[in-house]
Structure formats: C-alpha cells, structure tokens
Amino acid sequence: MNVPPVAPALEVEGLVSGYGGAMVLRGVSLRLAPGEIVAVLGKNGMGKSTLLKTVMGFLPAREGRVRLGGEDVTGRAPHLVARAGVAHAPQEFTIFQDLTVAENLRLGVSSDADYRARLGALEGVFPRMLERLRQRAGTLSGGEQKMLLMSRALLARPRVMLVDEISEGLQPTMIDRMAEALRAAREGHGVAILLVEQHLAFALSVADRYAVLKLGEIIEEGAAGDPAAAGALADHLKV
Numbered sequence: 001m002n003v004p005p006v007a008p009a010l011e012v013e014g015l016v017s018g019y020g021g022a023m024v025l026r027g028v029s030l031r032l033a034p035g036e037i038v039a040v041l042g043k044n045g046m047g048k049s050t051l052l053k054t055v056m057g058f059l060p061a062r063e064g065r066v067r068l069g070g071e072d073v074t075g076r077a078p079h080l081v082a083r084a085g086v087a088h089a090p091q092e093f094t095i096f097q098d099l100t101v102a103e104n105l106r107l108g109v110s111s112d113a114d115y116r117a118r119l120g121a122l123e124g125v126f127p128r129m130l131e132r133l134r135q136r137a138g139t140l141s142g143g144e145q146k147m148l149l150m151s152r153a154l155l156a157r158p159r160v161m162l163v164d165e166i167s168e169g170l171q172p173t174m175i176d177r178m179a180e181a182l183r184a185a186r187e188g189h190g191v192a193i194l195l196v197e198q199h200l201a202f203a204l205s206v207a208d209r210y211a212v213l214k215l216g217e218i219i220e221e222g223a224a225g226d227p228a229a230a231g232a233l234a235d236h237l238k239v
C-alpha cells in the first residue's frame, strides 16, 4: 500500500520581500517537516527577522509562496496565518505590560476551556509563570518576559512556531530552559520550529538542521549534529 507523503508543516518557496525599494529576501526556500526544528543562522541584518515577518504576513511576499501543511497562506493577514496554526515569538516583546501574566497567556488561546486545560503543561517547563499568574506583566524581569512570550506561544499549540532570537540577553540557565521548552513542544505535540538565532551553540543544540542566510539568500544548509557544522558555521557568523 502506498502511504501518502506527509505535507511539510511549513514550506517557503522562492520568497522575495523587503521594505520599500530595499529588497531583503532574494528567493528563500525552506521546508520543515512536522516536528522538525530548523535554525536559520546569520549575521546581523542578513534578513532573518524579515523571513519570519514575511512568513507571518506582516510583510507582503513580492514573489514566492508560503504553505502550511500544504495549504497556501501567501498574502493572508497575520491573524489569519496565526489562526492557520503559526505562533510567532518575535524579537521585540509583544507582551501587554498592563495586563497580568494570566491575561497575556489567555490571549494565545482561542477558548477559556482550552486555556484551563493547557495551563498545567507549563508546570514542566516554566513553573515560575504559574506562580506569577496574577502579577502584572510589566513587573517581570526581562528573562521572565521572554518566558512569558514562549509560554504564550506554547499554549497556542501551534503547528509551526517562529522563534526570533529567544536566547538574546538571557542568562545561561535561562537559555537551557528555553532549549528544554522547545524540545518539549516538539515532543509533546509535534510542532515544527523555525528558530532564528545568533547564538550558535544554543541553536545547534536544539535544531535538527541549520540554514545560513546571507544577504537574503540561503548559502548553506546541513545537519545540526554534524561535528563539522560548528566550525564551518563559526566562520560564516564572524562579524
């Protein structure tokens, strides 16, 4: 019996986008299988955040396609891409400072019933969030705000997570927690994760594969576990 091939959780094909007259992505193609973690690496300004913003629909694709589980979502507004199963943990905090931790978390989930049912899953990864549910988000430390951002993305139970520089500015112990949270999300419900990172060791410890973005093009791809990867990548990422 022929088993039908599983559609990629996320497929980006020939994506071109930019700001005004400035072209930033020049034909980027990537595929993530369900449950796969891919790290997009590159120096500052190479287009990593632009890639995530274009996938999410914050920036229009001038050429190319974005598909989720085989469904074409190119050109959809960000809230519709989110509804189709994509959670974005952006570089800029999008935490509502005047709302409580619980209210911020609730925003990631479509119903109260789902919210209550899923909250307990944070116990294993970010128990501190459960202790601070009534606290105003604006009073959390920078690291805790990142935990909240990740917790909200996890509670959404997305098919695909877009995670932008989550390790930036975090203490090493907190970076380890983030790595555990990402692995737990993949193992728990098979989310595919596109991780944009400058922290090479963190990215390679979490990802299955890596892709190097340089001047809006993917110039190299490989297996994150390849012992030669770290050395070769360090050269690409040197400033």
Ligand SMILES: Nc1ncnc2c1ncn2[C@@H]1O[C@H](COP(=O)(O)OP(=O)(O)OP(=O)(O)O)[C@@H](O)[C@H]1O
Residues within 6 Å of the ligand: 019, 022, 024, 042, 043, 044, 045, 046, 047, 048, 049, 050, 051
């Ligand atoms: N809102 C914007 N308007 C105009 N140009 C922008 C805007 N945002 C980013 N750019 C430019 O697009 C290019 C790619 O930026 P992008 O943020 O995608 O890079 P990056 O690889 O994520 O780097 P970083 O890690 O510094 O965020 C840069 O030259 C940047 O100056």
